[in-house]
Each structure stands twice: as structure tokens, then as C-alpha cells.
Amino acid sequence: MNTDTLIQLLSREPIEKRGIPFGLRLMGSVCIAALFSLSYVVFHLGVQPDLLDKMMGVAFWVKFGFALSLLLVGLIIALKAGKPGKATANYALPIASPVIAIWVVALWVLSQPSTSSLSEMVEGSSWKVCSMRIASLSVPMFAAVFWSLKHMAPTRPRLAGFTAGLFAGGLAACIYALFCGEYSPVFIGIWYLLGIMTPAIVGGVLGKWLLKW
């Protein structure tokens, strides 16, 4: 087709029609997706009976804060990555800083005299299932955030995919924390991290295809 004809056709099309705004689409779909994961944790795994007591202590917030900060970093960058020309920086540092923070806390804990051994702190009682569960719980949110991002125009698909996965993983970890009774920062710095990074890496690798437009 002739380019001038194309321009004529395009400028004749009503331009106001926009569909659902991105923020609303993302929030709506992620909320619905989170309900699936949440109901699995609440009805199948079960919330910790002493959750309210735990929430009074620091350990809970170290764990929850770690997951929440990765969630937020992922969300903020993914929102930018959806808009061409917006996400131009190198985001290695903001992504790495929650990880560095939890490792610093973990090293500090290891340096303190303690009654539990290193392997107890690393393995806890659920190290075999923790990462796997977080990664599985992230699947509905992963689908929701990718579906929303596809309506935008990510020009750096690897970055967009990675941060979208990070967001889904962080949210999954927050939900899983309602059930999980592990509070050693060493445990969190390994198994939580692995569980959150799995959807992020999958998203980064598949971003090129999943977010093609």
C-alpha cells in the first residue's frame, strides 16, 4: 500500500477509543489472579495459626519486606518498560538492592552466637518445597501481568519480561508468607529468592516472544 493512503486511512479512524486503561487492566487482572493463589494458600496450605503474633515481630517484616520490595521494584520498572522511551536506565542496582539487603541481614545473623546450626538455618523444615511453591503460586499473576503488558508496547522485552516476572514472584512470596513458618534470613535469602527469581528469569527469557507486538 502507498504510505500516503495509509496515513489517510489512519487519520480517519477515531482516535479517542482507547479500551481499558493500562493501570486498571493490570490491577484488575492481578487482583483476580492473586485471589486464586491466595485461596490456595488459605484453603489448601492453611494460614499460620499464630500469624497475628508473628506480625508483631521483626522477623515477619524482614521476610515480608524482602518479598514486598522485590514486588515493588518489579512493578515500577515493568510499568515504565511498557512505554516506549521511558525505561532507558540500567536497573541492575534497584533490582539487586533488596537481595543485597537480605544477605547483609543473613550474614549478620550468622555472625551472632546462636543455638541453631548453619544447616538448620539454611534448610529450615521446608527448603525442599519453598521455592517450588512460590514459583507455582506466581503462575496466575505471571499470566495476568503479561496479558496486561502485551497491551502496552515494551521495547525492551527482556527487561519488561524479567521485571514482570519479578513482580509476580514477589507477590506470590507475599501470599506464601501467610502460610510459611520460616523466619531465618538465611533461609529467605536463599529459598525465597530462588522462588521469586524463577518467574523473573522465565519472564526475561520468554519476554521476546510473550511480549511481541
Add this chain to the structure above:
Amino acid sequence: MNNSNHEKFSAFEMQLRDWFISASGGDGQAYSKFLLNLTPYLRGFFRKRMQMYPDLVEDLTQEVLLAIHAKRHTYDVSLPISAWIHAIAKYKYVDLVRSQKHSSQHDSLDEDSDVFATSDEVAQDSRRDLDKLLQSLPESSRLAIQLTKLEGHSVKEASALTGMSESAIKIGVHRGLKKLAATLGYKYEH
């Protein structure tokens, strides 16, 4: 030196942005102006990068116009509109190069991809630099160098073309090169 150019560009950029924003408010005429004025810019952008595949330039230009249309809700008004358009154009360009790479049976494009990505621009840049340097020379030296050194004419041909004597051509080349060398900080030895 670049200031006036820069201002001209900013004015164009502001104008494009105004048109686009009016268009988002439903002004079809502004939208048509926006697209029409953007198109030569896109064409130039791709022509510079795709000299080996001139027939793809128009395809890519249209592709980007369509993409801009389909993704017009992704423009962040806090950004210069050129940043938005550039990111889209680059994405579509990379996408095309990649798909060409995959679809071509033989690796001809693969081998070219370095030329494709860099030396084209380098060549253009050095061409521009050279032109600038030549402009600094007196007319006779500039012509003599242009004809004998860049276009490959013999001294005799250059003399016939310009009406200068052969020795004038030789002297022009010699003085011109000496002056260029001095400008660039080299020592010219003939």
C-alpha cells in the same frame, strides 16, 4: 554552532507533540498532520540504516506508522515525543533484522550485520567530517582534492574539468593536503 539546528529540531518536536496531543483529543486533522510530517523523518531514519535493502525502508516506515497508531496510548507526556517514536522505530527495526536473520537460508545477512549496524553510520559520519574539512580549504585546493583524490580523476582530467592548468591542480592538491594535515595536527610529507 549547533544551536540553530537544535532549536529548529526542538520547534519541530514541539509541533509534532502538539499535533499528537490534539489528535489524542479527537482532532483528525492534527493527526493527519502529525503522521504526514513524521513520515519523512522515519523514512530517513530507516534509509540511513538499511542502505542494503532500500525496498524495506518503505515497509518499515509503514510498519512504524501502524505501530504508533496501535500503541498511541503508550506515549508518556512527560517524555519528548521523539524519544517515544525513536524507541518504537528502533524496536521495529531490530525486530525486522532479527526475523530476516532467522528466515534467510544462507547467512548473507548475518555476515553483513556488522556493516549493517555500524560502519554505515561511521562511513556517513566520516563523509560528513570530510566535507566539513574540505569546506575550510580555498576553492582551488578543494576542487583539486575533490576531483583527484575523492572522485578518482587524473590530474589531466581534473585540469580539463576545471580549466585550471595541470600544475595548478598539483599545487592545489599539495597545499590543500598540507593545510588539512596541519588542521588535524599531523605532519604532511610529500
